[in-house]
Amino acid sequence: MDGMTQAGQASPPPGPAPQRPSRVRRAVLAAGRVVVWLVLLCITLPAVLLLVLTMRLSAGPLEVTPVVRLFMPLPVAHGRKHEDIIGSLSAAHVRLGWNAMHEGLRAPFVIWVEDVRIARRDGIVADTLRRGRITLDSPALAHGIVRILELSVSHGRLQLARSHEGKIGLDLGPDTPYPPHEKAQPSPLDMSALRQAVVSDTHVQFTDRMTGRNWRLGEADARLKVVNDSGQKGVEGDVRLGLEGNGERLVLHGQGTHVGPRHVDWTLVLDPISPAAFAPGQKQVAPLDLPVGGQLQVAFRDGGHDQGFLMPRDFTLHLDAGNGQVTTRKAGQFLVGEGAADLVGSLGPGPANAPFDGPLKVALRNLELHLRAPGHTDDDGSGPTLNATAALSAASLMQPAHVQLDVGAHARALEFETLGDFWPPTAMKGARRWVTENIPHGHVRQLQVNMGLTSHKGWGG
Numbered sequence: 001m002d003g004m005t006q007a008g009q010a011s012p013p014p015g016p017a018p019q020r021p022s023r024v025r026r027a028v029l030a031a032g033r034v035v036v037w038l039v040l041l042c043i044t045l046p047a048v049l050l051l052v053l054t055m056r057l058s059a060g061p062l063e064v065t066p067v068v069r070l071f072m073p074l075p076v077a078h079g080r081k082h083e084d085i086i087g088s089l090s091a092a093h094v095r096l097g098w099n100a101m102h103e104g105l106r107a108p109f110v111i112w113v114e115d116v117r118i119a120r121r122d123g124i125v126a127d128t129l130r131r132g133r134i135t136l137d138s139p140a141l142a143h144g145i146v147r148i149l150e151l152s153v154s155h156g157r158l159q160l161a162r163s164h165e166g167k168i169g170l171d172l173g174p175d176t177p178y179p180p181h182e183k184a185q186p187s188p189l190d191m192s193a194l195r196q197a198v199v200s201d202t203h204v205q206f207t208d209r210m211t212g213r214n215w216r217l218g219e220a221d222a223r224l225k226v227v228n229d230s231g232q233k234g235v236e237g238d239v240r241l242g243l244e245g246n247g248e249r250l251v252l253h254g255q256g257t258h259v260g261p262r263h264v265d266w267t268l269v270l271d272p273i274s275p276a277a278f279a280p281g282q283k284q285v286a287p288l289d290l291p292v293g294g295q296l297q298v299a300f301r302d303g304g305h306d307q308g309f310l311m312p313r314d315f316t317l318h319l320d321a322g323n324g325q326v327t328t329r330k331a332g333q334f335l336v337g338e339g340a341a342d343l344v345g346s347l348g349p350g351p352a353n354a355p356f357d358g359p360l361k362v363a364l365r366n367l368e369l370h371l372r373a374p375g376h377t378d379d380d381g382s383g384p385t386l387n388a389t390a391a392l393s394a395a396s397l398m399q400p401a402h403v404q405l406d407v408g409a410h411a412r413a414l415e416f417e418t419l420g421d422f423w424p425p426t427a428m429k430g431a432r433r434w435v436t437e438n439i440p441h442g443h444v445r446q447l448q449v450n451m452g453l454t455s456h457k458g459w460g461g
Helices: 025-057 065-071 138-142 428-436
Strands: 074-078 085-098 111-121 125-137 145-162 168-170 194-199 203-208 215-229 230-246 248-260 264-273 292-301 309-323 324-328 332-347 362-373 385-394 403-415 445-454
Touching: 025 065, 074 168, 125 138, 138 145, 215 248, 230 264
Parallel strands: 145 194, 145 203
Antiparallel strands: 074 085, 085 111, 111 125, 125 145, 145 168, 194 215, 203 215, 215 230, 230 248, 248 264, 264 292, 292 309, 309 332, 324 332, 332 362, 362 385, 385 403, 403 445
C-alpha cells in the first residue's frame, strides 16, 4: 500500500539529512596542518641547532677541520693572470670557539689553526706556521667586517720578497710577488681594534730583488699589548729581534712599560755591530766601519689635538763604539780606538694635521773619541782624545723656518810631530800645510773650538 513502510524498517528522522565533509576540504585541512608544522619546524629547528652549537662552542674549541677541508686549499697568490694560482694555503687542524653562554652574544669569535702551509704551484712548501690563534670581533663579523682583536703565531717560517717593481709579499718563485691585476682595494682586515699581538720563534727570509740582497730574521719574539688611556692608545710589552745579513747579526731587545696616565716608556738595546759590515754599499752607514751598540729610551706621552695615539716626546740615546774607523766625505778618515756619545732630545706637539711636525730640541751632552795613530791596531793611547758637545733647536721638525746649531769641541794630548796623522789631508788644507811645516815639534795640552750656525731657510739653509 502507498505511504506504508514495510515491517521492521525505521522511519527516517524528520528534517534535512546531514552533509559529510568533502574530500577537497579534508585535503585542505591536512595540508594546512602540514604547512603549520613545517613553518614551526623551520623556525624552531635553526634556533635549536644554534643553541646547541652555541652551547658546544662555549664548552670549548670545536674541531671543524672536516668541514674546512672541503674548501681547501685556499688560493693566496695569483700569477700574471688572475686565474693562475701560484700559492695555496692548507691547514691540518682548524678549531672554533665562541663563549656566548658566559660572555653574551658580543663574546669574541676565536679561531685556532695548526700546521698551516702555503705551497707553490709546483707543490713545494714555501711557508709554514705551526700554531696560530686569531680573535675576531663578533658584532663586526656579523656585518661582514673582519676586525682582529688579538693575534698569536708561533714557530713560523716565512719567505718574503720585494719585487723589481717594489711590491712586498710572499716569495713564491722568480719575480714574485707580481704587481696587482686591478686597482688596489682596501684591505678586508681591520686592525684598528687590535688589543694584543704575540709572536714567538718566528723566522723570516727576505729577498730584495731590487738590490740583490738577502736578509734573514733569525728570531722574532714579541709580546705586545695595546693600552688605552682616555682615548689615546699606546703599546707596552717586550720584543727581541735578530736580523742576519752579510755574515753579521744585529740583535735588538726592547721593553715597553705603562708607567702612568698617557705615559709609556720604551727602552731599546742594540748589541754592538758594525753598520758598514752589516749593510755594505749603503751610503747612510758606510762611514761607520766600527762596532756600535747602545741604548735608546723613548717616552711616549699625550699626543694632543685629539690624536688617537701617544706620541714620542722625549728620548735619551747612549752609544758605545769600539775599535775601527770613521770615514767622512770632507774630513777624511779617522782611526778610532773607542768612543762614547750621549744625546737627549724632545719633540713638542705638532698641528692636528701633522702631529710629528713639532718643535725639536736635541743636545749632544758629550762625544768622546780616543783616536789611534796609523799602524796601531788597538787603543793604546797613541792618539789624542776628542770631545764635543752640541745643541740643536728647530721650530719645526719637517719644515722649520729657523734652525740653530751650537757646537763645542776640544782635543787633548796633541803632539805636533804626529799632528799630520790625525789632521785629515782634505780638511783646511792651507792651515794643515802651514802648521805641519812651521811647527814640527811641540805639545798642546788642550785645543778648543766653539761655533754657532743659524739658518732662516730651514734644514737646507
